Amino acid sequence: MGKTLTVLLMDPPFESANTTTAFRIVEAALRKGHTVNVFAYEGAVSLTMQGQQPHPNPAHGKTVDEEHHPLTRDIVRGLLTSGGGERLHWINCGLCVDERGAGDWIAGPRRGGPGDFWQWVTESDQTLVIPCR
Amino acid sequence: MAKKVVSIVDTAYRATLEEQDDTVVWFNHMLRQSGADITLLLTGNAVNYAVRGQQPPPLSFGTAAIPFPPRLDQDLRKAIQAGVKLVLLRDDADMRGIPASALMPEAEQISREQLADFLQGFDLVWHW
Numbered sequence: 001m002g003k004t005l006t007v008l009l010m011d012p013p014f015e016s017a018n019t020t021t022a023f024r025i026v027e028a029a030l031r032k033g034h035t036v037n038v039f040a041y042e043g044a045v046s047l048t049m050q051g052q053q054p055h056p057n058p059a060h061g062k063t064v065d066e067e068h069h070p071l072t073r074d075i076v077r078g079l080l081t082s083g084g085g086e087r088l089h090w091i092n093c094g095l096c097v098d099e100r101g102a103g104d105w106i107a108g109p110r111r112g113g114p115g116d117f118w119q120w121v122t123e124s125d126q127t128l129v130i131p132c133r
Numbered sequence: 134m135a136k137k138v139v140s141i142v143d144t145a146y147r148a149t150l151e152e153q154d155d156t157v158v159w160f161n162h163m164l165r166q167s168g169a170d171i172t173l174l175l176t177g178n179a180v181n182y183a184v185r186g187q188q189p190p191p192l193s194f195g196t197a198a199i200p201f202p203p204r205l206d207q208d209l210r211k212a213i214q215a216g217v218k219l220v221l222l223r224d225d226a227d228m229r230g231i232p233a234s235a236l237m238p239e240a241e242q243i244s245r246e247q248l249a250d251f252l253q254g255f256d257l258v259w260h261w
Binding site: 008041042113114115117118119121122127129131132133 | 136138144147148156157160163164166167168169257259260261
């Protein structure tokens with residue numbers, strides 16, 4: 001029977017390999033049939049921002065289309081559709097969203113707060129906090 | 134059964150001026166208000182949060198001001214009043230030349246030698 005893992009992320013996009021590692025953990029857990037809750041705190045609320053845009057890479061000599069610049073919003077969208085789209089739940093910290101003006105996000109995540117995180121913790125088999133340093 | 138959590142606050146002064154508080158201390162205070170059994174363990178530079186009587190001055194950037202800079206010792210005291218337990222690593226305070234007399238009396242002080250046994254008492258250990 002699948003277990004439930006809650007993960008708190010704190011790093012903003014494009015700043016830390018911690019985020020990539022967290023995405024890999026989430027993907028692996030979903031692939032193995034587990035349920036994952038992600039609570040995006042502080043800068044991590046920007047991971048799902050709708051307005052992210054890929055850019056060309058002059059150092060690579062590549063255009064936007066050639067570069068295939070990965071966007072965290074697309075990664076999260078891909079994770080949300082994994083496992084039938086029902087085993088990944090994502091909350092963006094509401095106050096963190098407000099202070100950043102980061103309220104325009106992709107379909108799937110919902111707004112929440114520390115109380116929602118604690119509810120998840122009480123219902124989960126394990127909780128992993130991945131803060132920024 | 135209720136889960137006992139220890140949140141180790143190790144990274145200090147992370148955007149505290151912009152946030153007017155420490156976001157990890159704040160978050161754990163909020164968790165306590167949601168019913169969580171929370172202990173804050175201050176380590177590294179974060180032991181300085183428990184120094185009594187901090188009075189950071191207001192700050193301004195042109196016409197923009199931060200009139201209420203963070204009062205981290207007071208925030209800790211409010212968290213304690215809400216039911217959060219406060220512990221700090223005595224060795225890290227010593228390394229920084231912070232005498233025990235300068236620290237909040239509400240904070241339990243443990244040594245690094247006691248740390249492993251101390252952590253055994255919790256269901257969840259979150260290292261922020």
